Amino acid sequence: MIHKLIRPVTYCVLLLVALLIVSPILFMVVGSFKPDALVFAEAGTWKAFFPETWTFQNYSDVFARVDFARFMLNSLLITGTVVGGGLVVNAFAAYALARLRWRGRETVLGAVMVLLIIPFEAIAVPLFFGASSLGWRDTFSVQIIPFIANPFSIYLFYTYFLGIPEELEEAARVDGAGLLRIFIEIIIPNARPAFASVAILTFLVQWGFFLWPLLVTTDEMVRPLPVAIAAFYTLPPLQWGDILAFAVMMVSPILLVFLIFQRWFIRSVASSAIKG
Amino acid sequence: MNGLHKVAMIDDKNAAYFFVAPALVGLILFIAVPFVLAVLLSVTNLHLGSPLPLEFVGLDQYRAAFADPEFQHALSNNFLFVVFVVPVQTALALFLALLVNSKIRGSVLYRIIFFMPVVFPMSLLAVVWILIYAPGPQGIMNSFLQFVSLGLWQPRDFLHDPQFALPAIMLMSIWQGTGFQMVIILAGLQSIPGQLYEAAALDRAGNWSQFWHVTLPQLRATLIFVVLLTTILAFRLFDQVQIMTHGGPNNATTTVMFEAVRTVFERQQVARGAAITVIFFVIVLVITLLQRRTMRNSGGAMR
Amino acid sequence: MATVAFNHVTKAYTPGTNAVEDFTLAVEEGERIVLVGPSGCGKSTLLRMLAGLETVSGGEILIGGRVVNNLTPQQRNIAMVFQNYALYPHKTVRDNIAFPLRMLNVMKTERDERVLKTAQLLSLETVLEMKPGQLSGGQRQRVAMARAIVRDPDVFLMDEPLSNLDAKLRVKIRSEIARLQRRLGTTMLYVTHDQAEAMSLGHRVVIMREGRIQQVAEPQILYQRPANAFVADFIGNPGMNLFQSRLLGVDDGKCLLGFGDRQLSAPYPDDVRGERLETLLHQELLIGIRPEALVPRDEQGSTLIGRFEIDEAEPQGHEMLVYFSVPATVVHGNIDNLPAAQRMVARWPLTSTAKAGDRLDLAIKDGAIRLFDQNGNAL
Numbered sequence: 001m002i003h004k005l006i007r008p009v010t011y012c013v014l015l016l017v018a019l020l021i022v023s024p025i026l027f028m029v030v031g032s033f034k035p036d037a038l039v040f041a042e043a044g045t046w047k048a049f050f051p052e053t054w055t056f057q058n059y060s061d062v063f064a065r066v067d068f069a070r071f072m073l074n075s076l077l078i079t080g081t082v083v084g085g086g087l088v089v090n091a092f093a094a095y096a097l098a099r100l101r102w103r104g105r106e107t108v109l110g111a112v113m114v115l116l117i118i119p120f121e122a123i124a125v126p127l128f129f130g131a132s133s134l135g136w137r138d139t140f141s142v143q144i145i146p147f148i149a150n151p152f153s154i155y156l157f158y159t160y161f162l163g164i165p166e167e168l169e170e171a172a173r174v175d176g177a178g179l180l181r182i183f184i185e186i187i188i189p190n191a192r193p194a195f196a197s198v199a200i201l202t203f204l205v206q207w208g209f210f211l212w213p214l215l216v217t218t219d220e221m222v223r224p225l226p227v228a229i230a231a232f233y234t235l236p237p238l239q240w241g242d243i244l245a246f247a248v249m250m251v252s253p254i255l256l257v258f259l260i261f262q263r264w265f266i267r268s269v270a271s272s273a274i275k276g
Numbered sequence: 277m278n279g280l281h282k283v284a285m286i287d288d289k290n291a292a293y294f295f296v297a298p299a300l301v302g303l304i305l306f307i308a309v310p311f312v313l314a315v316l317l318s319v320t321n322l323h324l325g326s327p328l329p330l331e332f333v334g335l336d337q338y339r340a341a342f343a344d345p346e347f348q349h350a351l352s353n354n355f356l357f358v359v360f361v362v363p364v365q366t367a368l369a370l371f372l373a374l375l376v377n378s379k380i381r382g383s384v385l386y387r388i389i390f391f392m393p394v395v396f397p398m399s400l401l402a403v404v405w406i407l408i409y410a411p412g413p414q415g416i417m418n419s420f421l422q423f424v425s426l427g428l429w430q431p432r433d434f435l436h437d438p439q440f441a442l443p444a445i446m447l448m449s450i451w452q453g454t455g456f457q458m459v460i461i462l463a464g465l466q467s468i469p470g471q472l473y474e475a476a477a478l479d480r481a482g483n484w485s486q487f488w489h490v491t492l493p494q495l496r497a498t499l500i501f502v503v504l505l506t507t508i509l510a511f512r513l514f515d516q517v518q519i520m521t522h523g524g525p526n527n528a529t530t531t532v533m534f535e536a537v538r539t540v541f542e543r544q545q546v547a548r549g550a551a552i553t554v555i556f557f558v559i560v561l562v563i564t565l566l567q568r569r570t571m572r573n574s575g576g577a578m579r
Numbered sequence: 580m581a582t583v584a585f586n587h588v589t590k591a592y593t594p595g596t597n598a599v600e601d602f603t604l605a606v607e608e609g610e611r612i613v614l615v616g617p618s619g620c621g622k623s624t625l626l627r628m629l630a631g632l633e634t635v636s637g638g639e640i641l642i643g644g645r646v647v648n649n650l651t652p653q654q655r656n657i658a659m660v661f662q663n664y665a666l667y668p669h670k671t672v673r674d675n676i677a678f679p680l681r682m683l684n685v686m687k688t689e690r691d692e693r694v695l696k697t698a699q700l701l702s703l704e705t706v707l708e709m710k711p712g713q714l715s716g717g718q719r720q721r722v723a724m725a726r727a728i729v730r731d732p733d734v735f736l737m738d739e740p741l742s743n744l745d746a747k748l749r750v751k752i753r754s755e756i757a758r759l760q761r762r763l764g765t766t767m768l769y770v771t772h773d774q775a776e777a778m779s780l781g782h783r784v785v786i787m788r789e790g791r792i793q794q795v796a797e798p799q800i801l802y803q804r805p806a807n808a809f810v811a812d813f814i815g816n817p818g819m820n821l822f823q824s825r826l827l828g829v830d831d832g833k834c835l836l837g838f839g840d841r842q843l844s845a846p847y848p849d850d851v852r853g854e855r856l857e858t859l860l861h862q863e864l865l866i867g868i869r870p871e872a873l874v875p876r877d878e879q880g881s882t883l884i885g886r887f888e889i890d891e892a893e894p895q896g897h898e899m900l901v902y903f904s905v906p907a908t909v910v911h912g913n914i915d916n917l918p919a920a921q922r923m924v925a926r927w928p929l930t931s932t933a934k935a936g937d938r939l940d941l942a943i944k945d946g947a948i949r950l951f952d953q954n955g956n957a958l
Contacts, residue, residue, distance in 0.1 A: 010375050017372060018389045021451065025392065027416060028404050040407070041414060093299030102292035108300065115307050117564050121512050121533050122557035125540050125549045126313035127306065149302025170632050171665035173652040175726070176682030179291050189669040208397025210515045211533075215541065226399040230519050233403045240407055247400050258395045262388050265395075269456065270463035273501060 023049070032058055032244035039240040058245035065235065065242065067220060068249065071228040076253070078143050078224055079206040085148040086202050087195060093149075094157030095183055099169065109158075115151040121211070128215045138219040143212065153198045156272060160194035161187065197268035200261070207254045225250045314557075317550035324544040337551035347552065350530040353442060357449075357531075358510045365450045366503055369457035374491075376458070377465045387462070391455040398452070402519035405448045409434040409520075435521050438528040445516050445529055453509070457502050464498030465491070497571055504567040508560050532556050580608050580765045581643030581656075581733035583629065589637035590624050590790075598624045600790040602638070606768065611760055613769045613781030616813070621790040622770045626736050629768065630659050642733055653682075658727035659736040663743065664719050666711040672698075672722050673707040679730045697729040700759075717748050724756070728763065735760065735767040741776065749773075753780055774814050778802070786810050802869075804850065808910065808955035811867045817900065819867045819949070820923040823908035826864050829856045834950075836866055839906025843884040845948045851958045856950075859958070865910060865951040870900070872947030873925035881942035889937045890922050894929060901925045901933050903941070 026049055031039045034051045036058065042051075062068050096102070097109050127146065136142045164187065172182045188195070210226040217223050223231070232246055258265050321333045341347045372390060376383050393401070408417050411433030418431040434444040468491065476486045492499075514533040517523060523530035523538065530538075532552060540549030583606040590599040599621040606612050614622040627633040629640055631652035639646050647655050658679070667675050673694060680690045698704050701721040711719055720740060727735055737756070741749045757780055760767050771777055777784045778798040786793040786801065786809075793813075794806035805811035805819065812818035827842060828835035834847040834856060847856060874881050887903040902922045909921050925941070927933065950958045 007380070010378060010380060014372075014375050014380070014386055018386060021393065021455070022389055024404065024408060024451065025396075027408065031407075040410065089298045089302065092295040096292045096295035100289075100292035100295065102289055102296075105292075108296065111308075112303070115303055117561060118307060118311055118557065119508070119512060119560055121514070121536070122553050122560070123307060123310035123314060125536060125546065125553050126310040126317055128540065129317070129546055129550075130310065130313065146302070146306035149299040149306065151303065151307070154299060165663070165665070167661050167663055167665035168667065170630075170652075171659070171661060171667075171726075172678075173632070174630055174657060174659045175679040175730075176653045177678075178653060181682075186667060204395065208399065210397070210399040210518075211537070214518070215537070226397050226515075229403055230399050233406070233519070243403060243407070247404055250400055251396055254395055254397075255392075258392070259388070262391075266387060266391055266459050269391075269394075270459050273460040273498075273505070274463065 028244050028247055032241065032248045034058075034241055036239040036241035039244065058239075058241035059249070061239065061242045062232075062246050062249070066228070066232060068228075068246065070221065071223060071225050072249070074140070074222060075207065075225040075250075078140060079203060081140075081144045082147045082206050083199050083202045085144070086150055086153055087198060089148050090150055090153040090198065091157050091188070091191075091195070092183070094154045095161055095187060097154070098158050098161035099166075100179075112151045112154050112158075116155060124211060124215065127212075131216055137216045138222055140222055142216050143222070143224065147206065150202070152272075153202065156198055156201075157191070157194050160191055164190055193267075196261075196264050197272060200257075200265050200268045201272060203254065203257065204265075311557075314550045314554055317547050318554045320547045322545075322547040322550075324546055326544075333547075337548050338555065341548060341551050341555065346527055346530060347532075347535050349527045350532050350535045353529060354511050354513065354531050356442065357446060357513060358507050361446050361449055361453075361510055362503055362506050365454050365457060365506060366499065368450070369454050369461055369502070370495075370499070372454065372458045373461040373465055374487075377462060387459065390458050393452040393454075394456045394459075396452070398515040399519055401448065401452060402516045405444075405516075406435065406520055409444055411436070436525050438525050441521050441525060441528045445513075445520065448516060449510075449513075453506065457506060460502050461495065461498055464495050468494040500567060500570050504563055507563055511556060511559055511563075532559075582606060582608050582641075583734055583766060583768065584641040584644075585625070585629075585638065586641070587638035588625070588628065588635060588640060590621070590628060590633065591636045597636075597790050599628070602790075602792060604785060604792070604795060606766060608766055609764045611757070611767045611769065611780060611782045613771060613777040613784045614787060615771055615774055615777035615781075615784060616787035616793075618772060619789070620787040622772075622785075622787050623738055625787075626659075626738050626768060626770050629734070630657055630736055631655055656730075656733040657736055658730055658732040658734075659738065660720075660723045660727050660740040662739040664711075664723040664740075666719060666722055666726075668711050671708050671710055672703060672714070672725075675711070675722055676703075676725045676729050679726060683730065693729055697725045700728070701725050716744055717752065720744060720752065724759070728759070731763075732765065735765050735769075737767065737769040739771055740769075742772070749776070756780070775816060778814065786813060804848075804957065805867070805949065806957050808865055808867070808951050811949065811951070815869065817870055817924050819869050820873075821910040821951075822866045822868075822905065822923070823910055824864050824866045826856070826859050826862055829853060829860065836864070837907075838866070838884070839908070841885055841906060843943075845882045845884065845943050846945050848949055848958075849946055851950060855958060859952070863953050864958075865953070865955060866907075867949035867951060868923065868943060869947060870924050870926040872944045873903075873923065874942050874944060876940035876942045878942060878944070881944045883940060883942045886938055886940050889933055889935050889939065891935050892931075892933050897929065899927045899929050899931055899933070901927050901931070 030049055030051055033054045033056070034042070035053060035055050038051070038053070097105060097112070131137055131142050168186055168190065169182055172186050177185070208226055209224070210230070213224050213227045214230075217227060220228075229243070229246055229250055233243055318337050319332060319334060321328060321331055321336070372386075376386050376390075409415060411418070411431065413419055413422065413431045415431065417434065418429070421429040422431070432440050434440045472490045472494065473486055476490050481489065511531075512533060513531040514537070517529050517531050517534045518537070521529040523534050533556065536549045536552040536556065539545045539552060583604075585602050585604045588599060588602040589597055591597045602621075602625060604612075614625060616622050624633060628635050629642075631647070631650060631654075635648050640648055642655060642657070667678065670678070676694045676697060677690050680693060685693070694707075695704070698707055701724060703718070703721055703725055706714060706718060706722075711722065714722065720743075723740065740756075741752055744752065753776055756769075769777075769780060771780075778801070781798060783795060784798055784801055785795045788809055794801060794810045796804075796806075801810060801814050805814060808821055812821060822838065825837040826834060827837055829847075832846050832853075833844055835842055835844050847853075876883050887905065890902040890904045892902070893900040902924050905921060905923050909923065933939065952958060
């Protein structure tokens with residue numbers, strides 16, 4: 001008898017948990033379409049999820065009150081450059097470590113493994129201090145350049161490249177291909193999962209990166225979304241509808257990427273954990 | 277991973293240096309050097325805006341940090357966080373992973389829903405959850421708790437109540453982090469060879485027995501990894517604290533990283549802040565080494 | 580096409596152990612050389628050194644008279660077929676074959692033409708737009724060959740190209756390879772572990788063991804006059820019967836040999852000088868007898884060696900292998916370090932009525948006995 005109950009119980013539990021998980025998100029999205037006054041007032045009721053009045057007012061308010069487009073552009077620029085630059089820089093380095101023979105290879109590999117352990121917070125203070133002293137604050141470059149080279153990305157690429165059969169590269173060499181061509185025409189097309197994983201993980205981390213831009217930016221012109229939303233929250237008047245609209249717009253790009261590429265997303269996270 | 281390297285390419289030795297140079301420069305300039313700098317700064321008395329000359333002070337900063345009640349509170353908050361969040365979140369993640377892994381329809385949909393919070397930037401979540409934790413009966417959390425407790429719950433101002441501030445942040449973190457852990461555990465579950473379960477079934481092992489004797493042992497490495505990763509993340513706690521409670525009320529929610537930033541940014545005590553981050557790093561290092569040691573003893577990696 | 584020469588080539592992975600030891604060989608233009616030997620004998624290493632995929636520890640390698648030790652694979656005009664084909668999985672068959680031509684900066688129109696011609700030569704026209712993953716093993720092998728042929732290189736290198744195919748396909752394709760090479764006239768170095776393949780393909784065959792050349796000769800010579808016990812055992816399936824023996828006497832073209840608790844008398848091989856043999860009187864030797872050389876007593880041109888009991892008779896479809904117990908100590912060429920079964924094998928036609936338990940008189944065909952000294956070297 002217990003066996004018969006397991007399935008429906010499982011479904012119920014899963015459904016319940018799913019609802020619990022999803023409700024804050026739903027609350028956020030629905031609330032962004034409600035008039036400001038009602039957001040807070042109706043928060044405690046079922047009307048928080050099923051509004052009686054819809055409006056786009058909050059969205060236009062956001063654009064009226066702050067330069068949202070600029071924040072979005074900034075985030076896109078910073079994240080895009082870190083991801084793109086990271087793919088190139090880290091992949092090249094990983095290939096040299098995996099397949100080329102050069103003096104110091106073992107040392108550098110060991111160094112990468114050691115640096116892997118150091119979380120960003122451990123170097124945030126001196127990095128900030130250094131950037132400050134050099135007058136490097138309030139720029140895009142200070143938010144981009146330090147994060148392009150990444151030990152974890154290198155490690156992901158490295159283990160993947162090791163798994164590509166060496167015969168492919170040997171055949172290409174015999175066929176007359178030089179090193180760069182081999183890397184671009186043979187290795188990269190056969191390492192798509194690694195590139196996808198690194199891109200996704202870097203995007204995930206960079207899009208929500210808060211601590212660093214908080215430390216090094218005050219100028220709105222270079223401010224990315226994570227800092228902007230915190231600032232917007234403290235910007236009088238406190239209108240929750242506007243804030244929720246801001247949040248919805250801020251999360252849309254990455255949410256969209258997630259929903260489209262969710263299999264890759266989840267696989268990247270899970271497999272990078274296995275490597276760790 | 278094969279440990280045996282065939283002889284790698286012999287040509288273009290110089291190209292290797294070009295390939296690796298940009299990354300190497302980046303790693304040195306932006307990770308290695310700052311790290312060394314952190315240690316160096318932490319043994320000085322660097323205080324921006326202070327008239328005192330810069331000098332070497334040995335371990336004074338560390339002593340001062342540990343003696344500082346705010347820092348002590350921060351450390352204990354982090355430990356509290358670990359002690360509560362890690363087991364709860366892991367158990368929940370394991371539970372959900374098991375459910376999703378059983379042959380039910382729509383498992384992909386559940387995976388998406390459970391993982392979705394992970395995709396949200398933490399600062400965004402912090403702001404939104406401020407609204408969720410709104411005081412008074414209109415606050416959605418308050419009214420929800422009133423609903424499930426059948427009226428017994430009294431509305432609280434979570435984020436301004438010293439008793440509830442930290443738990444509030446814990447709950448939010450669990451909400452966000454469970455999906456992340458679940459996905460990893462799920463991958464671990466799916467890599468357990470089905471034959472082990474078949475053999476157990478032939479040996480007359482029931483569901484609970486199978487879970488205890490097949491699933492858990494096979495999952496050991498994954499669980500260790502996930503527990504320690506979450507522990508490290510628990511020490512990195514910053515964004516939510518900065519935005520939701522600013523460490524308060526009365527340092528009820530301050531954390532190590534929050535203290536570090538506050539020390540450097542608001543009080544200009546760069547050296548002290550550096551010392552705090554070094555302490556933080558040592559904690560993370562210990563945890564990481566612990567994990568590596570336990571993994572090795574358990575027979576190595578998952579696959 | 581070009582000549583290939585190895586001069587005292589050595590390869591050491593770790594100091595002290597040489598994968599290849601003092602390898603010297605001169606290959607003529609258009610010749611088909613097969614390197615064969617048990618795994619680990621260094622044949623693949625040698626091929627890879629010729630390709631430039633491994634460094635040379637000592638000695639020189641020359642292609643067309645030019646020392647190529649310090650040339651990269653890209654700079655040597657060679658083509659190689661790998662054991663696992665190494666086809667580019669993400670490119671179509673057409674792009675795979677065209678790749679080396681692109682590297683040579685051949686113009687597109689000429690490229691397309693040559694790719695098509697080569698594809699037709701190997702019956703690949705229908706699969707040009709497919710990817711390697713969609714092809715059968717045999718097709719993939721042909722694509723690998725096409726990629727090698729399309730460039731008209733100085734030398735073809737083949738590293739066990741057939742070992743991933745099933746037996747029937749192997750036999751079929753190997754004759755196609757020979758036919759192709761004859762037609763193109765390109766010098767070819769071919770590596771295999773299969774002695775039958777080596778014997779059928781090579782103009783000359785190089786037998787290697789533990790990094791050293793055991794013998795270089797045409798297949799017939801290898802079979803009839805093996806240079807040492809290893810070659811004698813390695814070549815042929817089953818290999819030559821080898822026994823421990825002692826030279827008891829030499830007289831008038833014949834020698835008297837100990838054979839366990841018996842003696843046998845037979846004409847010694849005609850490439851051995853009597854005087855030489857006399858110096859080895861009373862010393863230990865090895866006797867080698869090919870399975871085809873053991874015949875029933877009544878055959879012409881054979882010398883009786885005694886009566887033996889049949890241990891087992893195995894029909895093989897086209898012939899029968901008959902195993903006789905022998906009183907002498909049987910020796911292996913030490914290929915797989917297994918203890919030798921104390922019996923010798925003869926190859927007889929299927930019409931024979933021999934069965935286990937029979938006791939028969941056996942004879943050896945004249946001139947078929949081979950003699951080796953204690954170290955296994957042919958006299």
